[in-house]
């Protein structure tokens with residue numbers, strides 16, 4: 001089978017298309033013919049050598065978390081899926097024995113990790129992590145969901161977002177950004193989204209964004225956002241200066257959920273504003289397999305249509321990562337092995 005491996009951690013030019021033996025499933029596993037795998041900034045960071053998860057000793061490395069396709073073969077003891085089933089993978093890897101695995105939610109597992117290996121024609125996965133796809137959900141739609149949409153969904157839930165709430169999404173045009181806007185809309189909430197690009201914001205109009213704010217300067221954004229209203233919740237996947245901004249604009253006793261660090265891994269906050277304003281800052285990573293199942297149902301019911309910017313063949317995986325690096329896309333970028 002062909003795989004798009006990271007041969008060097010030098011950015012998109014480090015991707016090489018190579019041949020590998022097609023895997024056989026071990027007991028409890030399945031081998032999935034990958035129809036679509038979406039990419040995430042997480043993969044880009046690995047490729048740029050900016051992830052603690054992968055270093056030179058792990059090369060060549062096959063990334064790709066968000067796998068959808070058809071089960072080709074199952075290993076001994078697998079009963080949940082069989083060859084021919086259309087499926088999407090929940091990329092969570094959990095220990096099954098820690099306190100959080102016992103009590104839930106599973107994404108808090110003390111040994112939490114993620115599946116990698118979807119940027120390939122076939123993926124060998126834990127069969128229990130596969131969710132069957134209804135006829136009406138395409139592999140492309142399903143592959144958009146597991147990381148970006150699940151993370152956004154879990155964040156909205158952690159902020160208890162309710163109908164008519166105002167949700168602020170700095171950086172609303174990427175995977176988690178668009179997912180936050182669309183899912184807030186599904187919940188009946190109103191949204192403010194930002195981007196450095198007016199043309200990308202235009203595309204968010206039809207995806208349910210209520211207020212678009214163009215810009216990157218925190219002071220200008222603060223003014224523009226507070227003119228619209230004080231958000232009940234902030235979906236912060238950017239970190240850096242956007243954490244201080246998010247806390248500043250948040251209404252009294254509002255919640256900011258943080259899941260990323262695209263704009264920086266350290267942030268400064270106004271501590272008195274945090275406690276006098278009775279605000280909450282919550283860290284969040286991924287979501288549960290049940291979250292993913294619910295999102296598949298939302299797509300099947302026509303309530304959610306995951307936004308896919310562009311689809312690349314496996315041999316153009318380097319171009320897919322270049323598009324992400326260059327901030328060209330709105331929504332998800334897919335590779336279709």
Ligand SMILES: NC(=O)c1ccc[n+]([C@@H]2O[C@H](COP(=O)([O-])OP(=O)(O)OC[C@H]3O[C@@H](n4cnc5c(N)ncnc54)[C@H](OP(=O)(O)O)[C@@H]3O)[C@@H](O)[C@H]2O)c1
Nearest residue numbers: 041171172173174175176195196237260261262285286327
């Ligand atoms: N903890 C978790 O479980 C989890 C799960 C998923 C994602 N994440 C994190 O969430 C973040 C988003 O991931 P993603 O896959 O959605 O990424 P993505 O699709 O590449 O996100 C693109 C968005 O980020 C904005 N952006 C890019 N570089 C920026 C910069 N230097 N300063 C300000 N804004 C910038 C873009 O703004 P423009 O429109 O202006 O270009 C765009 O809105 C990443 O930090 C990722 O690691 C965490």
Ligand SMILES: [Zn+2]
Nearest residue numbers: 095098101109
């Ligand atoms: Zn655990």
